[in-house]
Amino acid sequence: MMLLRFSLFAVLSVGCSTAALAEDTSPFPAGENAALVKKTCTECHGASVVVSAQFDEKLARKQYKLFVGDPDSEEGQKVVKYLTTYLGPR
Numbered sequence: 275m276m277l278l279r280f281s282l283f284a285v286l287s288v289g290c291s292t293a294a295l296a297e298d299t300s301p302f303p304a305g306e307n308a309a310l311v312k313k314t315c316t317e318c319h320g321a322s323v324v325v326s327a328q329f330d331e332k333l334a335r336k337q338y339k340l341f342v343g344d345p346d347s348e349e350g351q352k353v354v355k356y357l358t359t360y361l362g363p364r
């Protein structure tokens with residue numbers, strides 16, 4: 275029981291410190307690479323265009339290629355992963 279409590283506490287504290295360090299990425303859902311996606315995908319249009327869409331892998335890659343560049347580049351993979359994870363079909 276003590277052990278369980280301890281691990282729960284550890285998880286909560288890690289969660290909090292990460293949130294405090296993170297940049298403000300709203301209206302993009304918080305998550306890995308949210309700041310990168312916000313920067314990359316709001317250069318030409320507002321964030322609402324992006325956050326109201328639902329990205330499966332195929333669409334995310336297509337949009338990235340169309341608007342930004344190679345979806346297989348390091349940055350492209352990060353953006354595609356973010357889009358499909360946090361703005362996927364829902």
Ligand code: HEC
Pocket residue numbers: 314315316317318319323324327337338341342353357
């Ligand atoms: C170089 C400028 C530019 C960048 C950077 C850009 N977009 Fe766009 N985006 C546009 C334009 C222009 C439109 C409007 C296209 C139209 O009228 O159909 C658009 C429209 C959209 C749409 C609406 C659906 C559609 O296809 O019309 C979505 C979703 C979208 N962009 C997602 C993204 C994502 C995700 C990123 C980041 C990976 C991104 N955009 C980056 C220019 C850009």
